[in-house]
Amino acid sequence: MSFLELAKKRYSVREFSDKLIDRNDIQKMILAADLAPSAQKINPWKFIAIDDKNLKLELCKRAFKTPFVNSFVKNAPTIIVACSKINILTHRIFGKIQGLEYHLLDMGASIQNIILEASDLGIGSCWIGWFNEKEIKKLLQIPKNYKVVSLVALGYEKNEENKKIKNLDKKISEIKTKKIILFNKFE
Numbered sequence: 001m002s003f004l005e006l007a008k009k010r011y012s013v014r015e016f017s018d019k020l021i022d023r024n025d026i027q028k029m030i031l032a033a034d035l036a037p038s039a040q041k042i043n044p045w046k047f048i049a050i051d052d053k054n055l056k057l058e059l060c061k062r063a064f065k066t067p068f069v070n071s072f073v074k075n076a077p078t079i080i081v082a083c084s085k086i087n088i089l090t091h092r093i094f095g096k097i098q099g100l101e102y103h104l105l106d107m108g109a110s111i112q113n114i115i116l117e118a119s120d121l122g123i124g125s126c127w128i129g130w131f132n133e134k135e136i137k138k139l140l141q142i143p144k145n146y147k148v149v150s151l152v153a154l155g156y157e158k159n160e161e162n163k164k165i166k167n168l169d170k171k172i173s174e175i176k177t178k179k180i181i182l183f184n185k186f187e
């Protein structure tokens with residue numbers, strides 16, 4: 001499969017079957033994450049894979065307190081909690097000068113690798129950015145110098161017939177008509 005085919009194949013999955021995910025596959029996703037580029041090669045990440053059902057349910061109970069929002073996550077057989085080290089001196093110094101949060105850029109790249117590797121393995125995923133960080137840190141005893149940046153809900157899609165097919169030709173014309181791509185000048 002070409003990279004573009006893989007990128008096209010991926011979409012957010014929010015309905016999962018009961019089929020469990022093999023830990024070897026989780027390992028492959030974390031390997032993909034660790035291969036991501038990182039500013040100054042700091043690789044600030046740690047990933048906690050939650051596949052114990054009771055712990056997962058407790059995590060979801062505490063993490064999602066806004067009614068209805070992200071309530072589907074509890075049905076994912078595995079949840080990855082993506083954490084970033086935040087007190088990296090050089091990241092902080094250069095980040096302040098540049099006005100960029102380098103650890104967040106690093107984390108975005110690594111999480112993208114996780115969900116693309118999942119897709120390549122035929123596993124559905126949904127990137128989750130709305131959660132109660134404080135509660136998660138307390139439950140999982142995550143140290144103060146780490147930030148929970150995102151969660152990733154993982155599982156096999158419940159109804160295979162719901163598979164979304166993205167139209168690459170439409171996308172190609174969109175990058176032109178919506179001026180997502182610009183050459184030589186911002187216009």
Ligand SMILES: Cc1cc2nc3c(=O)[nH]c(=O)nc-3n(C[C@H](O)[C@H](O)[C@H](O)COP(=O)(O)O)c2cc1C
Binds near residue numbers: 010011070127128129
């Ligand atoms: C940083 C980030 C945070 C997100 N947070 C959530 C979330 O909390 N809940 C959710 O259902 N989807 C979340 N998503 C998934 C987006 O809604 C989804 O990627 C977008 O609608 C595009 O759809 P697609 O992934 O199917 O292409 C998030 C995605 C990103 C990149």
